[in-house]
Amino acid sequence: MDNPARHGILPDMDSDLIIVGGGLNGPALALAAAQAGLTSTVIDALARDVRKDTKFDGRSYALALASKRMLAALGLWDGLAEHAQPMNEIKVSDGRVNDAQVFLGLHFDSAEIEEGPMGYMLEDRFLRRALMDALDAEPRITHMAGETVIAQDVDARRVEVSLASGGSVSGRLLIGADGRQSGTCARAKIRRTGWSYGQTALVCAIAHDKPHGGVAHQLFLPPGPLAILPLTGNRSSIVWSETDAQARALNALPEEQYLEILRPRFGDFLGEISVAGDRFTYPLNLTLANSFISDRMALVGDAAHGMHPIAGQGLNAGLRDVAALAHVLSHAVRRGEDIASPITLERYQSWRRFDTASLAAATDLFNRLFSNDNSLLRAGRDLGMALIGKTPALRRNFIREAAGLTGDLPDLMK
DSSP states (O other): OOOGGGGTOOTTOSEEEEEEOOSSHHHHHHHHHHHTTOOEEEEESSOHHHHHOTTSOOOEEEEEHHHHHHHHHTTOHHHHGGGOEEEOEEEEEEEOSTTOOEEEEEEEEGGGSSSSOSEEEEEHHHHHHHHHHHHHHOTTEEEEETOOEEEEEEOSSOEEEEETTSOEEEEEEEEEOSOTTOHHHHHTTOOEEEEEEEEEEEEEEEEESSOOTTEEEEEEETTEEEEEEEETTTEEEEEEEEEHHHHHHHHTSOHHHHHHHHHHHHOSTTOSEEEOSOOEEEEEEEEEESOSEETTEEEOGGGTEEOOGGGSOHHHHHHHHHHHHHHHHHHHHHHTOOTTSHHHHHHHHHHHHHHHHHHHHHHHHHHHHHSSOOHHHHHHHHHHHHHHHTOHHHHHHHHHHHTTOSSOOOGGGO
């Protein structure tokens, strides 16, 4: 292990980075920083056995091709590949439930680009465990599980956080990777902009008789979108958005009644369906930090931007934050710069803030545009989808966007 002093860390500091948040983005950043020779302390509010419980989180993630490249660069993909389902096609349709009518739609095929599948579906339980195992194996990372930060203090040379257990941790740079209600963001007095959608996502895995062929489906319905996303085997993950009240009522139903309501929405194109595992719910809202940086502090992932899952880009946006910040920090190390200087952190913010604001605005617009049954809006959106569907250049651009291949890519995603 390199001597951390050569990266500018002072003898009385615990690590270069203090990362608050042990979910997905925080550990990914610690691993990326380790490749640049930087040490990290990851402070995780949850205990290790909770994180490693296979039933802890029922979500699955639509990993863009760029995100897959990043996981490969971090040395994780070889262990994840057997659990990952390639997404070869995406079909988008606009319809209603009561009359099973489906209107004009879009079809995106990864064959239209040269890079292969536009993405991969991966269950949380596999990704989370792979990250935790990698943290344990990396000597530059200290993982503090079951610890909560209650205060943070910044001066000209370092940052220190106080723990509920009575201890403290000090370092050069503080990272907030602690979710949509980020305490790190609040303690830095950074305001947030956002609102609730009045929608809740019902999430579970569905087993079906017929193979899905690696095709992802996005069906827009008046109460909210329904995504049917291919998993390994004859299984798919659903992200089913309904109004808050309806979602509460649906989730309280016995499994067979739950399926009776899902079936008209899901359709019969995959044959008979059944629930495969536990069911989960997640409230949907938009929340954007008004700044991604402060004195010796940066925000990544949902701590910086939480958005509607309508485009399946939430984790991808967080991983792009991680890759961009790791890029900025590693290049600062090479130049001998302070990794926590305002100039260094502004490079990260200027890189990511516009992109994430644009993505959040787009997901917000799509949800408002499609989560209704207004005849004028329906005519307009169906006309727009038809135009995109008939224009190869526009279609390829959407595919490359979904694959995360547009814009200025950080080193880890190239």
